[in-house]
Amino acid sequence: MADIIIDRVQKTFAAFHALKDVSLTIGDGEFVSLLGPSGCGKTTLLRIIAGLETATAGDVRIGGKTVIGLAPKDRGLAMVFQNYAVFPHMTVYENVAFGLRMQKADDARVKAQVERTAGLLHIEEYLDRYPNRLSGGQRQRVAVARALAVEPKVLLMDEPLSNLDALLRLEMRTELKTVLQSAGTTTIYVTHDQTEAMGLSDRIAVMHYGVIEQVGTPVEVYNHPRTRFVGGFIGSPPMNFIRLPVIAGEVEAGGQKLAVPAGATGEILLGLRGEAVERVSTADGLPMHVRVAEPMGSHLLLTGSIRDQLVRIVLPASETVRGGDTIGLKLDRDRLTWLSPDSGKAYPATP
Amino acid sequence: MWPGIRSFRQRRYQMTSNRSWTPYLLILPSVAFLALLFVAPLVQTIWLALSENGAPSLANMRTMVNDLNFVPSLRNTFLLALAVVPVQVAIALAMGTLVAKIGAGRETILWIWTIPLGISDLAAGMVWLAILQNTGYLNSLLFGLGLIERQTAWLTYQTPVALFVGIAVAEIWRGTAIVMVIIVAGLNQVPREYREAAEIFGAGPWTRFWRITLPLIRPALQSALILRTVLAFEVFAVVYALGGRNFPVLVGEAYTWQNQNQNYGVAGAYAVLIMVISLAATVVYLKAIKVDPERLP
Numbered sequence: 001m002a003d004i005i006i007d008r009v010q011k012t013f014a015a016f017h018a019l020k021d022v023s024l025t026i027g028d029g030e031f032v033s034l035l036g037p038s039g040c041g042k043t044t045l046l047r048i049i050a051g052l053e054t055a056t057a058g059d060v061r062i063g064g065k066t067v068i069g070l071a072p073k074d075r076g077l078a079m080v081f082q083n084y085a086v087f088p089h090m091t092v093y094e095n096v097a098f099g100l101r102m103q104k105a106d107d108a109r110v111k112a113q114v115e116r117t118a119g120l121l122h123i124e125e126y127l128d129r130y131p132n133r134l135s136g137g138q139r140q141r142v143a144v145a146r147a148l149a150v151e152p153k154v155l156l157m158d159e160p161l162s163n164l165d166a167l168l169r170l171e172m173r174t175e176l177k178t179v180l181q182s183a184g185t186t187t188i189y190v191t192h193d194q195t196e197a198m199g200l201s202d203r204i205a206v207m208h209y210g211v212i213e214q215v216g217t218p219v220e221v222y223n224h225p226r227t228r229f230v231g232g233f234i235g236s237p238p239m240n241f242i243r244l245p246v247i248a249g250e251v252e253a254g255g256q257k258l259a260v261p262a263g264a265t266g267e268i269l270l271g272l273r274g275e276a277v278e279r280v281s282t283a284d285g286l287p288m289h290v291r292v293a294e295p296m297g298s299h300l301l302l303t304g305s306i307r308d309q310l311v312r313i314v315l316p317a318s319e320t321v322r323g324g325d326t327i328g329l330k331l332d333r334d335r336l337t338w339l340s341p342d343s344g345k346a347y348p349a350t351p
Numbered sequence: 352m353w354p355g356i357r358s359f360r361q362r363r364y365q366m367t368s369n370r371s372w373t374p375y376l377l378i379l380p381s382v383a384f385l386a387l388l389f390v391a392p393l394v395q396t397i398w399l400a401l402s403e404n405g406a407p408s409l410a411n412m413r414t415m416v417n418d419l420n421f422v423p424s425l426r427n428t429f430l431l432a433l434a435v436v437p438v439q440v441a442i443a444l445a446m447g448t449l450v451a452k453i454g455a456g457r458e459t460i461l462w463i464w465t466i467p468l469g470i471s472d473l474a475a476g477m478v479w480l481a482i483l484q485n486t487g488y489l490n491s492l493l494f495g496l497g498l499i500e501r502q503t504a505w506l507t508y509q510t511p512v513a514l515f516v517g518i519a520v521a522e523i524w525r526g527t528a529i530v531m532v533i534i535v536a537g538l539n540q541v542p543r544e545y546r547e548a549a550e551i552f553g554a555g556p557w558t559r560f561w562r563i564t565l566p567l568i569r570p571a572l573q574s575a576l577i578l579r580t581v582l583a584f585e586v587f588a589v590v591y592a593l594g595g596r597n598f599p600v601l602v603g604e605a606y607t608w609q610n611q612n613q614n615y616g617v618a619g620a621y622a623v624l625i626m627v628i629s630l631a632a633t634v635v636y637l638k639a640i641k642v643d644p645e646r647l648p
Binding site for chain 2: 050051052071072073077078079081082083085087088089098099102103130132133146150
């Protein structure tokens with residue numbers, strides 16, 4: 001049983017604050033993604049949990065015990081690296097067996113575990129090959145099998161799919177989810193790819209400039225971003241932000257009067273998901289000037305402006321809109337996010 | 352038929368044939384240079400060693416083998432190579448591993464470590480002579496510490512062990528840098544993730560070194576061993592400076608036969624013997640340390 005508690009962890013490299021007071025609690029068996037752009041500190045945090053990097057301050061507890069000062073091997077974890085780090089001078093079999101060999105497991109157990117994990121990841125055929133004869137995807141399977149073979153309490157993954165091509169990434173993502181669901185291992189997954197994080201995770205921790213901006217389920221962070229950064233980083237297209245004047249606690253959007261959270265005066269930032277709209281007649285709705293219309297097959301992507309501010313809107317594929325048109329939009333009241341234009345932080349959701 | 356097309360074809364043919372000759376033309380000077388200054392003397396030396404008065408003969412070989420100094424020089428050369436090369440590789444590996452862990456100042460340390468590379472063999476021999484001779488720094492130090500009461504001789508035929516150790520130490524000091532340079536280059540090609548992955552999966556520092564780092568720097572290790580061993584069989588100037596003929600080695604004997612005895616045939620025989628030993632050592636390394644490109648990063 002291994003829950004992970006990250007308690008006010010800080011990390012400085014010379015004058016650079018890579019992590020500023022990061023706290024995060026991960027439940028036993030949970031799959032949590034650390035999501036953020038490069039340089040946000042997500043890999044540093046993972047390496048601190050792994051023991052490959054030392055925190056400047058703070059505590060990391062795995063299964064209730066602090067692991068600060070413990071060597072990586074004494075933390076009961078396994079890791080999958082971005083560029084696989086599958087040992088080129090060992091066969092696939094010996095690679096998968098490596099952790100068990102280090103634990104001095106007897107040959108029977110090694111064989112059983114290697115065969116079991118190789119089966120899970122469909123690499124049984126390659127066990128006696130050397131990794132250089134394998135494709136990137138196959139090597140990544142070996143790396144995952146090597147990690148799972150030791151039956152770790154905690155599995156750490158550092159951008160494991162980012163070196164694969166798009167099609168393979170999708171395939172591996174699905175497969176990883178299947179394998180990890182059945183393993184029930186506590187998993188921390190570092191990625192800059194929000195679709196990966198959304199698809200795989202129980203919860204996502206969105207990081208930016210060494211700070212966790214929000215932690216929540218994929219649906220929570222998607223629908224209720226707590227900061228402008230989170231809304232803009234998650235989702236494709238990203239959330240739209242439209243500045244609107246507040247008049248007597250309300251905002252006027254086309255024909256709609258929308259109540260804003262208490263305390264908002266002057267201007268407010270409306271966070272609008274591209275698909276949280278419905279097309280209505282121009283007279284009845286918020287007017288949008290369409291600059292480009294891109295039929296994507298599954299939906300219609302519109303780029304244009306509302307109140308002279310750039311927006312991307314998603315409509316059903318059945319709609320026909322052309323560049324230069326002006327259309328009317330009705331906003332879905334339940335799916336709007338209100339943010340302060342000054343701090344970029346969301347107002348608490350109004351009941 | 353159509354003269355225009357034919358001449359066009361001819362032109363094309365000439366063009367491509369010119370192009371196919373270009374690389375050969377470009378490497379011609381270096382090939383000629385090597386043929387003139389390496390292959391020709393090599394053939395000459397082999398002929399010199401294996402002939403007498405213009406006829407093939409093993410007389411020079413017999414003279415060499417029956418010479419009083421032949422066995423000692425062969426033994427000394429091998430003992431020196433056996434003592435020096437493993438120590439140099441071990442030290443170079445230690446230095447390379449240490450310097451890999453250093454962040455700031457790494458380049459400076461490498462610079463200092465490679466200083467012996469820039470010193471000629473004979474100068475290095477003189478430096479160590481200044482340390483080890485009767486009135487040298489070592490004796491001064493030992494006397495200063497009260498460990499000896501009068502000057503002690505280290506480099507005479509009466510003190511063969513001290514002489515051997517002195518020469519070995521001087522050779523190690525002089526020749527380790529080149530091994531280290533090759534090893535450091537090899538270590539730089541091993542991505543950090545391999546060692547980190549090994550660490551995560553429970554390998555301690557020694558296991559990481561033996562099971563991960565060492566197998567991954569095989570090509571560098573092989574090059575360093577071949578280079579260093581061949582050079583060890585050619586040891587001369589340091590030995591000459593420290594021991595003179597008290598410590599006969601193969602190249603020293605070749606030098607003596609050439610310059611003092613004016614017998615080029617026997618000198619040639621020694622040269623051929625050294626070459627054969629070096630080639631044999633290279634083959635042994637190539638076989639013993641197999642480098643399979645498929646098993647490298």
